[in-house]
Amino acid sequence: MRELPKELVLPADMVPETFTGPPVEPRDAATVALVRDGAAGVEAFLLRRVAGMAFAGGMTVFPGGGVDQRDADTSVAWSGPSPSWWASRFACSVELATALVCAAVRETFEESGVLLAGPSASSVVADTTGFSAARAALVARELSLAQFLSAEGLVLRADLLRPWANWVTPEEEPRRYDTRFFVAVLPEGQRADGATTEASDAVWQRPVDALADWKAGRRALMPPTWVTLAELDDLGSVAAVLDEQRSESVTKVMPKLVRDGEVLRVVVS
Structure with missing residues (x-):
């Protein structure tokens, strides 16, 4: 794993000044680094979370969120590596x-409009605009996947x-997640719109440019996002990522936080 830079610090008020435990049980979550090949190399789809949100407010992230109990429904039509294969990987x-x-x-569908599904085991939906009502119902938890x-x-x-x-x-931290990160390529014909109330803006950006924005103070990144962007930048293309x-x-990586004056330093042993 890439070593975290010294400049990667978090606001001191993210956690109580005195931690007495026991730690909060982390909630299972999934995050997807959505990528595509741009004119100058691989690009990633990034969302800036609305400032003031209870978790990672104002941070730039990939699409993702907590697991819903109904996500475990085994009736879903499935193509690709079996659940047991994924269980071994995670x-x-x-x-x-x-x-x-x-x-x-x-x-990914809720937060970007990109749908990793198709009418058959070997096809992908080319246009998701016809599913806008279902997308809203998924967000409202009125409909399961x-x-x-x-x-x-x-x-x-x-x-x-x-x-x-x-x-x-x-x-x-008072809010904890056990997050599994995935990578997926933008399906041909689809577009990522970032039409979610949880984000103030959305953009496709080369990892190197997103990291430069972080260094210049134009973006705030959590350690997992920084590391993933650095890894994608090293690979350089969708083909290399795949x-x-x-x-x-x-x-499984679980960093520790070390208080240093007005900031928290992230330490990965």
């Missing part, structure tokens, strides 16, 4: 692996996702 139960992949697909896909005769394309990383929020061979199981 060192979790098959039930949780199912929920994580479904959450990754659902959250399995119900949506079944009603539209769509197959979830798990083969369009790649396992990438697993980060757990430090024990000192060819990247991750180990049989993704290593």
Whole structure:
């Protein structure tokens, strides 16, 4: 894993000054680094979370969010690596692996309008605008992913996702997530719109430019986002990202926070 830069610090008020424990149980979550090839190399789709949100307000992130209980519905039509394959990669139960992949697909659709599903096991929807009502119902939790896909005769394309990383929020934080990171390529014909109330803006950007914006103070990044952007920048193209061979199981990373005056330093051992 890339070493975190010394400049990567967090506001001191993110956690209580005195941590007495026990730590909050982390909630399972899924995040998807959506990528495409641009004119000058690989680009990633980034959202700036609305300032003042309870978790990571104002931070630039990839699409993602917490697992919904209904994401574990095994009735969903599925194409690609089986839930047991994903369970081995993320060192979790098959039930949780199912929920994580479904959450990754659902959250990506909710927050970017990109749908990793198609009318068959080998096809992908080319235009998602006709599903705008279903998208709103998913966001409102009036509809589950399995119900949506079944009603539209769509197959979830798990083969369009790649396992990438697993980060757990430090024990000192009051809101914690056990987040599995995925990578997916923007399907041909689709576009990412970022039409979500959780983001103040959305943009496709080369990782190197996003990192430069962070260094210049124009973006705020959490450690997992910084590391993922740095890794994508190293690879340089969608082909290289897809060819990247991750180990049989993704290593779980749980940083520690060290208070240093007005900031918190992130330490990964």
